[in-house]
């Protein structure tokens with residue numbers, strides 16, 4: 001009978017347990033059950049410890065617990081779904097109606113012709129004269145996104161929306177055995193109820209990280225399962241930069257450390273990975289690649305903000321500030337919807353001759369338009385007097401030092417006036433919400449070319465309906 005010494009840490013006990021030769025094949029399953037009974041933070045520590053001390057024996061028992069869906073060329077394919085006349089042609093989507101504008105998405109026909117994301121419309125036209133260029137319609141994309149989430153929820157609950165075209169589901173219990181069937185049912189449901197041109201690529205794997213990798217492996221319209229027992233196998237065909245979390249900067253750092261491929265990375269220790277990153281992220285990625293069920297702790301929001309490439313008359317610094325007003329109001333509105341306050345703001349802009357300016361200011365925590373617009377105007381004027389630009393190319397505003405109202409420190413200089421503005425802002429928000437558009441706002445609210453000022457679709461955030469008014 002194997003016994004643990006009572007005063008040993010859990011990790012040590014389990015490691016000893018694993019080394020015990022009399023336990024045979026049952027040990028992995030037992031260890032897995034033991035792991036499941038521990039709290040998640042302790043599991044993270046423990047499984048790293050175990051995998052360093054006992055080879056791959058734990059690995060084989062990570063079930064297929066994550067299903068990741070990444071839509072192919074989403075905006076371009078939505079346009080194709082909605083307009084049958086462009087389905088057989090290369091399609092690109094831009095943010096602005098301009099030949100200088102960059103493609104934010106292009107369909108697979110365009111991709112096949114060598115047209116890349118980020119390429120200018122004029123360049124893309126030079127490669128395929130028949131390319132169809134569409135200006136993005138975020139409200140329509142968000143609507144389809146919401147319908148997609150509803151469709152996936154009919155099969156298995158969506159655990160997290162990662163971006164407008166990426167969602168993740170956690171598979172539990174017997175869903176893990178039926179993973180492939182569930183994936184196929186989702187695929188069929190999307191085809192039937194959303195449309196056959198809006199194609200998903202689906203990945204199944206022990207954790208979200210590998211499921212995302214799997215979804216990327218056979219695009220478009222892929223369906224890839226990475227089981228723990230198949231690892232590392234197909235991973236070695238990938239480039240380091242194919243792995244989520246390895247940016248080009250990190251890739252360079254890995255190269256400097258002599259790690260040129262996923263295979264090289266696979267063979268280093270968790271400790272070594274941590275040393276290369278300089279923090280726990282390296283170790284986390286190392287463990288996720290092996291199928292460990294590691295999740296990132298939910299991070300606290302650090303900032304709210306918007307940026308904008310300026311066009312036409314809005315390049316004029318006198319008009320650019322109107323655009324910044326709108327961006328500030330949109331950011332403040334989101335701040336309030338998520339029930340936060342801000343205590344710092346930064347405003348930045350780039351001039352036509354590529355000079356970048358950025359300024360930051362701190363203030364007592366607030367959340368109303370009046371205070372935040374005041375801070376924005378003062379920062380902007382400072383930037384103007386320091387750079388005296390003729391024309392601007394882009395501008396952005398960010399709210400920082402985000403906290404919940406309950407966390408806001410007592411400010412000795414806080415005046416009743418700012419509290420009144422907050423109350424007034426809440427009343428205005430209520431009116432606008434009821435009317436489903438901005439019926440009441442402070443000062444001018446110009447129409448910005450390209451529209452949709454606050455509803456820019458960024459990775460990790462899908463705009464709410466309220467972002468559109």
Ligand SMILES: [Mg+2]
Nearest residue numbers: 070071072165
């Ligand atoms: Mg995608």
